[in-house]
Amino acid sequence: MADETYNYFWSASTLSFYPMSLKSSYDAMKTWPTDAIGISDDVFQSYALTSPPDGKQRGVDASGMPAWVDQAS
16 A cells, blocks of 8 residues: 555664654655654554553554554563
């Protein structure tokens, strides 16, 4: 699918989300992550707008997608 079909992108290397609406600004500054992948609005809402469960923090799973992982001690 083309980038324009996604509202948000996820970067496993930065553990961050990036809105498509700001992509041109990131591109102009050459800071758009090379590993950014388009994600559904549901994934964005689940991991960007929802507090993590107790003892968890946002991380990445084996497939490179966002996941709740145990907090480091």
